[in-house]
Amino acid sequence: MDFDFSFFLVMATAVTGIIWGGYVLLRRVRPNVAAGKEPVIVEYARSFFPIVLIVLLLRSFLVEPFRIPSGSMMPTLLIGDFILVNKYAYGIRLPVLNTKIIEVGKPKRGDIMVFRFPKDPTVDYIKRVVGLPGDRIGYYNKQLYVNGKPIKQTYIAEYQGVGQGSVMTGARLLSEDLDGVTHDILIREDQPSVQGEFTIPEGHYFVMGDNRDNSNDSRYWGTVPESHLVGKAFFIWMSWDWENGGIAFDRLGTILN
Structure with missing residues (x-):
């Protein structure tokens, strides 16, 4: 089966966006639960989301x-x-x-x-x-x-x-x-x-x-x-x-x- 890079970018953007966005929302709604050090998975999501989003937009539309x-x-x-x-x-x-x-x-x-x-x-x-x-x-x-x-x-x-x-x-x-x-x-x-x-x-x-x-x-x-x-x-x-x-x-x- 051929690797679909466009599908990978869409999924990577969605997953990292959901993780990072979900954590930000959780901190606002339930600050006590989300208090403390940011989980590693959230750190990675926050770092990679803008990168994969930019690559997706450039590759898809430009x-x-x-x-x-x-x-x-x-x-x-x-x-x-x-x-x-x-x-x-x-x-x-x-x-x-x-x-x-x-x-x-x-x-x-x-x-x-x-x-x-x-x-x-x-x-x-x-x-x-x-x-x-x-x-x-x-x-x-x-x-x-x-x-x-x-x-x-x-x-x-x-x-x-x-x-x-x-x-x-x-x-x-x-x-x-x-x-x-x-x-x-x-x-x-x-x-x-x-x-x-x-x-x-x-x-x-x-x-x-x-x-x-x-x-x-x-x-x-x-x-x-x-x-x-x-x-x-x-x-x-x-x-x-x-x-x-x-x-x-x-x-x-x-x-x-």
Whole structure:
């Protein structure tokens, strides 16, 4: 069973708050009973309650850190990148329940989006939004089409990966323009990929990895419902090169596009 950190934070906040608040109330209502040295458990609750509350609020409503576990978003994101995700970009949601309580904005074409995997909501995925509700998305011969129009792709070079990216050396590195959002993608000409056309229902989004021939995305399992959105990735705050055993300093502070 996967560890649900949001649930842990909610429970820790509730338990420490109840213990500390209950003791404060007891001292006011029955001062004789609560007289003397403060119990150790109350001391711990008083110390940890504000900390876990602040972490809960920041993580639930502002930003949340994520680690990139796969190469599906190469060359934009590498295995070992640690990113920050804007949690309020697509609406403010209650932790654990994931119920939207305040409408803020909606995903745009080209966004790098974190979402709960529709086939297993306990797992978080990260992909790029290529299709919005009502769009027709086509993918033929390594070319992306939106509502019948081919998305502009410009050849850059043969990809020369370093560190975690070396596995994709030799792939075609292309620049793609999604409604003004320019980003790089990787294509393996000799590797087959799923093809077809997909119509996106209302309240759903079509996502793809930038590493087009090595990404488990909407081409295989369908669209992402609005209820599964987590947030928009915007910043690399740390990157660890597992191959060379050190920090990839050149990636720190990268603004994601």
